[in-house]
Amino acid sequence: MTGAERAEAAEAIALHVLAMPAVVRARRVACYLSMPSExxxxPTLAGLHERGIEVxxxxxxPGGTLDWAVHDPAGSFTVTPMGIAEPDGPRLGADALAGCDVVLLPALAVDHAGHRLGRGAGYYDRALAATTAPLCAIVFTDELLPEVPHEAHDVPVQMAVTPSGLFRVRPSRAT
Structure with missing residues (x-):
């Protein structure tokens, strides 16, 4: 994709995310800072902040777990060796997701049953195991597939957002 196509896709995704009823009602949303390939x-982060939603x-x-920090667009960030920007502010602890109304997460692909293909390290699966908030993967349109490989410990999503729109998945009866 060209830079202009990526920017257009990001804007379209933001419009769909910001129109989701769960986001419209949200006070706190978990999101991620995208890498260039994602x-x-x-635009989604900017829209959430404009609405006064805490992100x-x-x-x-270390050890393959995630902590959480409040996103401050004007704050300072450190780029990890994997190329991921992370805020330098105070950490909220692993239970920060318990206070989130929606969790927006990255994926390499999502299937029609809500299985999410990640990067294979399991960070998100561990973080999401006890989360009750709706989970929504953000993917490009061609990354929404009929089926992706998955394992029993993988935490499924309920929705996927693409530049083409919001897709509610059909949970499978067996993984």
């Missing part, structure tokens, strides 16, 4: 989250973003910890 659908851009900057928390992940911070990786």
């Amino acid at each position: 659908p851009g989250t900057a 928390v973003v992940p911070v990786s910890l």
Whole structure:
């Protein structure tokens, strides 16, 4: 995709995310700071902040776990060796997701049953295991597939947002 196509996709995704009823009612949303290869989250983050919604973003910890920090667009960030920007502000603890109304998360692909293909380290699966908030993966349109490989410990999402719109998945009866 060209830079202009990526920017257009990010804007379209933001419009769909910001129209989601769960986001419209939200007080706190978990999101992520996108890497260049991922659908851009900057317009989504800006829209959430414009509405006065508190946004928390992940911070990786040693041992394959995630902590969370409040996203401050004017704050300082550190880029990890994996190329992921993380805020330098105070950490909220692993239970920060308990106060979130929606969790927006990255994926390499999502299937029609809500299985999310991640990068294979399991950070999100561990963080989401006890979360009751609706989970929504953000993917490009061609990353929404009929089926992706998955394992029993993988935490499924209930929705996927693409530049083409919001897709509610059909949970499978067996994984």
